[in-house]
Amino acid sequence: MEYNFGDIEKKWQRLWTEQGIYRVSNNASRPKYYVLDMFPYPSGAGLHVGHPLGYIASDIFARYKRLKGFNVLHPMGYDAFGLPAEQYAIDHGIHPAISTDNNIANFRRQMDNIGFAYDWTREVRTSDPGYYKWTQWIFLQLFDSFYDKRENKAMPIEALVRNFEKDGNAHHPCPGDTALRFTAAEWSAFDRLRQQDILMHYRLAYCGYGEVNWCEALGTVLANDEVINGVSERGGFPVVKKKLRQWYLRITDYADRLLEGLETVDFSDAMKEMQTNWIGKSFGAEIDFDIFGQPAGSAKLRVYTTRPDTLFGVDFMVIAPEHELLQTITSAEQRPAVDEYLTYVKSRSERERMAEKKITGCFTGAFAIHPFSGLHIPIWTSEYVLAGYGTGAIMAVPCGDQRDFTFARYFDLPVTNIIGDHFNGLEANPTKEAVLQNSSFLDGLVMKDAMVIAIKKLEDKGIGTRKVNYRMRDAAFSRQRYWGEPFPIVWTNSLGFGIAEALPETALPLELPHVEKYGPGPEGEGPLANVPEWTARHLETNTMPGYAGSSWYFLRYMDPHNEDSFCSRAASDYWGQVDLYIGGAEHAVGHLLYSRMWTKFLYDRGYIGHEEPYKRLINQGMIQGSSRIVYRLELDGSGNIDDLSKHTPVFVSAGVAAMQGSPEFHELVSLAVRNIFSNAGIQLESINVSPLHVDVNIVDGVELDIEAFKKWRTEYADAEFILEEDKYICGVEVEKMSKRLYNVVNPNDLVAKYGADTYRMYEMFLGPVEQSKPWDTKGIEGVYRFIRKLWRLFFDETKGKVWKTDKATEQELKCIYRTIKKVEDATERFSFNTGVSALMIGVNELTDLKCHKKEVLDRLIVILAPYAPHLAEELWHLLGNTTSVLDAPFPVVEEKYLVESAKNYPIAINGKTRTELNIALDATQQQVEEIVLADDIVKKWLDGNTPKKVVYVKNKMINVVV
């Protein structure tokens, strides 16, 4: 019987579906285990081989856990709101809901092909009103909450109002406006508009103003990566910063808990570090500097510094170009220069401002006054200081900060040395260990000790305060777009001003209205501003961003059909945290932080019982494309050759193309061309080789399928080829997997050719899940061979079934137990590539042993099942089992078959391995020394010398030191 993956896989996929074998219950006596994939955005391009990498890994683990006796939740859904669908709608007039549905259907077909163990009855789509009803509901809870710093948790805004009525805001300083103070009496005297205005400064979801990339020509707001060199990626129109009304989430209130929470979860250190750095908690001081020549009582220049100890090393100040004081303080002489500089800055995206090595800046003409020395310090403005961080102004200490130093050097500003020998005059030294000099009352102090003293002095003088600062900003939570969740907010008075009122829960979901056009509304508003019925109701015209729906979807899977709640407490208490979350590292700081914040918020408000969503996180690497290149000749010379070769394109094989420029190359090409065009008279004057991407799917390894190539493009139908060894060899380039580069490989094609089981295993065999690597289809043959080799343990081409019920030998049992142990270990530590390799080694050994014994093969099938579920199920039933292999118990390793009494030790002389000796594992140091020193090869290397010592590491190695 032949291995026919097509029949086997189709059959089991059908039966599994019919039997609802992947249905998961919220009630089980078995322990729960929740395996989650980051759900995909259903793009029009469909899945390529990069997507399923994580899905296959999680599927293997979910199946493995099921074999281990767990009740496993393994759901899938779609992050279905997003910009591409909206752009597609703008371009093609197709409603995003329709294109999204089509894309989802396509994704689903592709996923079904691969045989994932998803419980599809739990599928969620963020764009489904039944789902976003609850996204809106959670938003309303955020809107209706503030962060109580005393309780260190989110509380209903009602509690705040009651507190205001009693004590004013004495206990709750305003996070949105720290200067705001009022008493109970004042509060009660405020009118409703003023009260609501104040409350807005406290809400966890609040409305404010923020700068966006505004493109007047497109009439729309652009993402940073849609802006290239100050102009729009599409169309190349100018882009400027514009202040727009925006919703925000007060994630900064959760900064400390997001940091603390990292200690309770199992993420990689790199991931924790990235999130920690993103939050960027720093301790320092805010210091107010008087500005020279400004009237008394006018604004001071407030800077934030993490190094108050360097107060006397300040040589200049730098304020962000957006700083509100800039206009006020700029001197008349400097105004033209500053204005010119601002025009330049306005055209630059934040990304460019940060990435640029080039130093730019402009003197404002103003001076700050040093609070202790009284010196006048020039105030500059430069784009390297960002408005959003700290106070948007810094005191520059060039001897201690490299960027300040570079800036000082560039503009020829003086550098004061306050750290003596620690500063070499060539680069800044950020040390905290130096003893301060030139620092007045701080002289002689070690820098790290000086910090406290400096702050104390500043506080005494009333010009500075100790300050904890976060690099993280509040999360912009609105988009001027159509294809997103509408905000369940009505503006009384006028749209976008006045009072934001929450819609009642009964009005949810507030569904997206149908529109005919997706273009932007007036004044940078979203498309919803064009809908008269919408604006007539004074509904908010912004929509929520992509990460809204993905911030809580893992909870909806637990209770996907609940119409009374986003997720019942019973369901979330049962499933709790996601035990294993697999997804791309590109979501490290966005999605992961937002969803962690939402989880903490829902926990604070008592809706769920845990405050970290993901117990363990694995980041899958990216699959890069492996492009194939063909080399087309551009010819010039006699015999009208340029025209001829335009109509009959000529391609040279990679090896030939590599000779480009050499006389041999010229000769070889000339000869071939004369041949091709049957014109011996052709003389080539110039030969250019232009590399072109060719569809990787018509290349076998690196060998081009010439016939397929001719069919690929009509203009290549008559193409001619200059071969090497009768083959056309393509060039190889590793780059992003993208349609444009023709290097996209569709899993469907591979499944059709080799079967899902082979495809799954190959994708794992490629390398560690967490590592990025290029895709190369060629190697899949090896896995296919392995699967057929495994099949032959059960079936022989001529003899048919070959398995027997004889008792297994000790050797055979050793082999299978060794394999079980290796596969189990590998799976446990998500090393699926070595898991596959362990299965290969096992099958190779059993084949060598000619082992066809059911006792052994039974076990082999079960450990194979997570990796190749269809094949395992088929063989499982063929061996006579009547229940599914999905529910077989994972075989237990009998350790007694694995214990060895001796080991082949590598014997090294001075760290270089020279020989091997078989020595008992329980040998003592003395016995080992005797055995080793008696060995001829060791004697040879000792060359009569007495060894200094013999290093003996049990079960590892032996090293003789001479």
Add this chain to the structure above:
RNA sequence: ACCCGGGUGGCGGAACAGGUAGACGCGCAGGACUUAAAAUCCUGUUGCCCGAAACGGCAGUACGGGUUCGAUUCCCGUCCCGGGUACCA
């Protein structure tokens, strides 16, 4: 620029806690079976040197240093590639 990750044969990778570098697979080369092909099987495959052979030598995990009896693994510095940098998902 900043933060994080990575760099090992012709290729993907293995080496799990500092202990035999190159498991497993691809590719390639040679061979067996076959009229032939496919399929399958066997042998070899880091480089260089010596040699009839070797279970002979030297070098070798991006590069330069260091720690150690011993470093792909730890530390310092450099280069290159990938991800992220707040409205791509």
